[in-house]
Amino acid sequence: MQDIVVVGGGVGGTVTANLLAEELAAELAAGQVRLRLITDQPDHVYKPAFLYRAFGRTSPPAYRRPQRELLHPAVELIVDPVRRVEVDPRRVAVESDRTFPYDYLVLAAGSRVVPERTPGLGEAGEQFYTEEGASRLYRRLEQFAAGTIVVSVIGVPHMCPVAPLEMAFMLDAFFRERGRRDQVEIVYTYPINRCHSNPAIAQWAAPELEARHIRVETFFNVERIDPARKVIETMEGTELPFDLLIGIPEHAAPAFLEASGLTKDGWVPTDRHTLEVKGQEGMWAVGDVTDLPVSKAGSVAHYQAATVAANLAARVRGLPPVARYNGKTFCFIETGSDAGTYVEFDYDHPPKPVRASRWIHWAKLAYNQTYWLTARGVV
């Protein structure tokens, strides 16, 4: 029997497992293959919802579902945080001291925020990259009467590269709708000399920020936060005071990957087309954990899952793996509370944002509901 283990219960791991279960249905039924997914929590969480949670526009039942309900019945689910991935012998060790052997392994454990790597940020800043952080931010925004809100991109890379822009746009809409936008100054900061890493997105976003009177500070690299004075200090030697700081923190791969010796400079070295882990046999990486120069976005993990599932299934059958990931990425960009745009790009075709509209915003809201079909491997 061949053992396949998928580590991670987010979109990448879940879609990979479900696609494998469909593709290898005959082998699974015959007991020739065993397919396991190991995750650290019983619920599957749709993380793009955190942006809406920060504005009180969604709640847990809308973005949490039991992982077991989303998985093909042939996938064995283990809910137990991974402690270590071993390559000799080939097995995954979990917190409860159990071990699970693998012939083929998929690393899809996602990324995490590490605000503690920026001095003062954990104490003085809010963030919307965790459920708890988004809920806290919502309570603070609801009570925020007047002052300066700073949205500061600190971590490179970070999940969802357009989310900081979305946050700035949605803050503007939030306070306009409540009639207190003129009492709130919104400042957006970015580490390089434009408002987004991609030139086309930056070119589209700059006038949108200006039209909403959102002040932009570029070439702004945060060094530390002074919680007592409520001031951001930068490597450039400038200081920016705030009343409410929404920081986009540094990110990291899960600690167990580094402890297992599977990372280089913090991320898993991965082939940009086959998604095989470099230097390892029968191991693939999907989503945020890779070191690939692609967005850390759910759509990336979703598209990569198809490549990995196809190639892994081919390997199980002794066939050559021919599927290739072409860098495909798709991101909606909310531009307020009732309009949005999107970008779609890959390694050979750069992004070109289209004119924002209500239709695209509604398409995003619709996708927030139909995402569960993606997780199941259907869409």
Next chain:
Amino acid sequence: MPEYVIDREIDARGSACPGPLMELIRALKASEVGQVVAVLSSDQGSKVDIPDWVAKAGHKLLAAEEEEDGATRFVVQKAR
């Protein structure tokens, strides 16, 4: 023969977002002062972006070499 040894090289060809400049910044953050990072970029905008950022950030651009496929290899030494 170049007078430097590259400690890290990132292939950011075809990278649209976050893009070659951000990949360079990420690699420099992971490096010690004095180490050399190279980034391969197929984006024409990098020919302006990367040298501009390197100069403003106070690092040293050691080379910008054209590759056969039209990409550029930017070699940067972390200076602070």
